[in-house]
Amino acid sequence: MNYFDYFKISLSEILKEISEEKINFIEKIEDSFTVEVPSKKNFGELSTNIAMIFSKQLKMSPRDLAELISKELIKNKYVKDIDIAGPGFINLFLKKEFWHQQLVNFVSSFDNYNYNVKPKKICVEYVSANPTGMLHIGHARGAVLGDAISSILQEVGHHVDKEYYINDAGEQIKKLVKTIIYHKENPNSDLKKINNDDYYPGNYLVGISSTINKVDNIEISNEVTELIMKDIKNDLKSLGISHDNYISEKIMASKSNINQLKKKLIDKDLAYLGFQDEPDSQKNKSWKKEKKLLFRSSNYGDDKDRALIKPNGELTYFMTDIIYHLNKVERGYDILLNVWGADHSGYVKRLTNATLQLSEKKINFKIFLTGLVNLYNNKKLLKMSKRSGNYLTLKDVYNEVGSDALRFMMISRDARSTIDFDFQSVQERNKDNPVFYVQYAYARCKSLFKIFKENFNLNSDKNAFYSNNLKLNEEIDLIKKVTNFHNVLLQSAEFYEPHRVTSYLYDLARMFHNYWGLGKINPNNKIIIDDNEEITCSRIFLVNIISLVIKKGLRIIKINCPENM
């Protein structure tokens, strides 16, 4: 149990006594008030709003209620002092022994920590890039984000399948095959100069085409997509990413019972046979006004109804995507998570509503849209155009900066925000660069252990911990920080926000560097003091826990943790 829960429980017990069971009608008292670390140190070490929340029900002023609660709470052996402040906050000051005890508990359960999470079966679909070219930096963001979310969910105890949906059917694949054939027939022609939307430009497919020996269109498409997927998987592997399931759109569509789904869509009045207005854009020159099966997406905030089946009988991408997501439901997942690029934003409502309406089971379906990534080289924006085939690939960026910097950057921002990614600054070996700063903290810990082992002839198994030696404010703050580690992971998992982990690690690293720096100002505050074994052992014990937390945190988000730098 963490210390927030510990105080929540004792506070709600006190409240029950005060109210003489009067407020038992509240399902769970603990859920309706908060215990938190206040923003300012003079507001105590922990603070609760319990008196403000329940004052109305008990017909008392918040401050009077706070007074009553405090009278009981002060009896708790760990509470040093209580302050009632502002509109009725109860601010707790705790004895150092409380934090020492927390640290001991933390260490003893560290290796096999039980997050006490009800396990869910979760499918995280991410990347799912078309097998028509190389991955670019935008894919890298979705890839790292989806991967980090998966790892964190797994860490707290969920069952997670990482899934890649291969769009190996449809117009894009036809265009791909056409491009391959073009290259074979025109070995010296440059598609960039032709500037024809019917083909994919770029040298990548020229190379691929030279290894293709088939003539039949279907055979070509199979072989090309296989080759490209191999490259994509290799790129992902360089970032430590691999998926559990690869689902083929082609197979998915061919296996499904289309007539049954059509009937269900019409029976539920989700779709109808009708006409669409001509689209504003001229992207599809062959558009004709014809009757087709349309989804009533305008019922769900879309500006028009969208096609499910083309007049020629082929399924639209939307239709196969519905089939695919219903298939996920059939496979028994409780939660579906998708990571998409922001350019799919208009598609979110359509697909989630279609899936939820057609699903036999009540599921949780959430789509994350990742913001853009702007690449800079030394503060100069690198212009990119996928259309012309001029863009930096994931591989280019990986070769330039490596996996750690790339992963940390992609994780450390909120998914929706735009990221400015500068090749120069993510490679700097200084405080400017968070991933370096965190790794450096770990290396510094390791360096301390080395000196410790050389100077003190102690058995490393000996759990030398004299808790009352950790008296500095910085030490108590570090104890609070490390013992909050599992909480951060839980919240990160609950809100699917990996950036909470990187922020936490950065904070912890900063606090550790500050702690280390104390010895520069006052030699008594050095971690290793040659003639004081007791203090040294205590501090090394704390440093060891810090290093364990950094290592585990980095391991979860798959960032290397070098022993020395």
Add this chain to the structure above:
RNA sequence: GGCCCCGUAGCUCAGCUGGAUAGAGCAACUGCCUUCUAAGCAGUAGGUCGUACGUUCGAAUCGUACCGGGGUCGCCA
């Protein structure tokens, strides 16, 4: 024009999902190296949380409108 996302210090970003006097880092200024790794540490300064209403004991956080930036509006994926 419709829909989606973003707007917090000069810059890059946090802000524990409604709490108290809004936090870090960079850049600026001031100290600290015969070192437990200066690849670092300490200190100073920096804000009308885009704007305006509203919801309530309380709003950066929730709602509405507007302003500014980005994305998107196919039978493509």
